[in-house]
Each structure stands twice: as structure tokens, then as C-alpha cells.
Amino acid sequence: MATCSPSELLADAKCFMCLSEKQLDLAIVELLRTWGADTSTPQQLLTAAKCFNCLDTKQIELAQAQLLCDIAG
Numbered sequence: 001m002a003t004c005s006p007s008e009l010l011a012d013a014k015c016f017m018c019l020s021e022k023q024l025d026l027a028i029v030e031l032l033r034t035w036g037a038d039t040s041t042p043q044q045l046l047t048a049a050k051c052f053n054c055l056d057t058k059q060i061e062l063a064q065a066q067l068l069c070d071i072a073g
Contacts, residue, residue, distance in 0.1 A: 026046055
């Protein structure tokens with residue numbers, strides 16, 4: 001379960017520090033798309049999200065918003 005401590009969240013997220021902003025956005029799309037699945041490394045997320053690589057930043061944000069709507073029900 002996620003913590004409400006910014007320092008703990010940043011410590012847990014250290015494996016994402018090497019990703020560019022675009023790569024992080026793609027990883028988020030894949031995390032949302034596979035909500036609840038056992039997720040592995042950032043590199044595996046990027047490999048799975050390669051079909052979204054052609055999207056621009058706005059389109060990625062729209063995809064994230066739609067995936068969050070789907071998760072929210």
C-alpha cells in the first residue's frame with residue numbers, strides 16, 4: 001500500500017530515477033494499463049509500453065486520464 005510520506009515514496013521510486021520524462025510517462029501508462037498485475041522492472045514496463053511510444057505528451061496524458069477513469073469504474 002502506498003505511503004503518505006514523500007521521502008518514503010521517493011526512496012521506493014529510486015529505480016525510476018534513470019528514466020527520461022517521456023519514459024516515465026510511458027511506464028505510467030503501462031502501470032495503469034496493467035493495473036493490479038505483478039509489475040517488474042522499469043525496463044520491462046518500457047518494453048511492454050513500446051506501442052505507446054509514438055504518442056506525444058498530450059496524447060500520453062489523455063491515455064493516462066482514460067486509464068484512470070477505467071480503473072475508477
